[in-house]
Amino acid sequence: MTTITQRFIQPYSQTSQLLNYLQPIALLGARLYVAWVFFAAGLTKLRDWDSTLFLFEEEYSVPFIPFELAAYLGTAGELILPVLLVLGIASRFSALGLTVVNIVAVISLSEIAPAALYSHVIWGLLLLQIVLFSAGKLSLDNVFKIALLKDKIS
Secondary structure (H helix, E strand, O other): OOOOHHHHHHHHHHHHHHHHHOHHHHHHHHHHHHHHHHHHHHHHHOHHHHHHHHHHHHHOOOOOOOOHHHHHHHHHHHHHHHHHHHHHHOHHHHHHHHHHHHHHHHOOOOOOOHHHHHHHHHHHHHHHHHHOOOOOOOOOOHHHHHHHHHHHHH
C-alpha cells in the first residue's frame, strides 16, 4: 500500500475498532428506551382497564381476535416483554414480540398521526437492531452464553 493510502486507512481502522466498544452501550440504550415506551403504555392500560376495553372495542380494530383477548394480550406483551428486554433475557424473542405489538398498534388504528407513525417506525428500527444483533454484551443472554461455553469446555 502506498503511504498516502495507509495514512487514511489506518486511522479509519483504529477509529472503527474504538467505536466497536460502544456497541454494547448502544444496544443497551435501545433496549432501555424501547422497553420504557412499551412498559409505560402497558401501565397506562392497567390504570384504567374499563377505558382500555372500550378503546379496544371501539377505536382499535385488531384483526382476527376478539377485542377483549386483544386487550389482554397487548397489555401483557407491553408489561412482560419490556422486562425481559431490559434484563436481556430471550432478547430476540422479546424484541420480536414487541415488534408484533408495534405493528398491530399501527394497523389497528384507522387513522394515525404522522408523528405517531414516525415514533412507531423508530421503535421498530430499534427493535430490529436487537433482533439482528441480540442484546449485546450487557445482557443476561450473554452471561448465559458464556456459562454454556464454559460448560462445553469443561
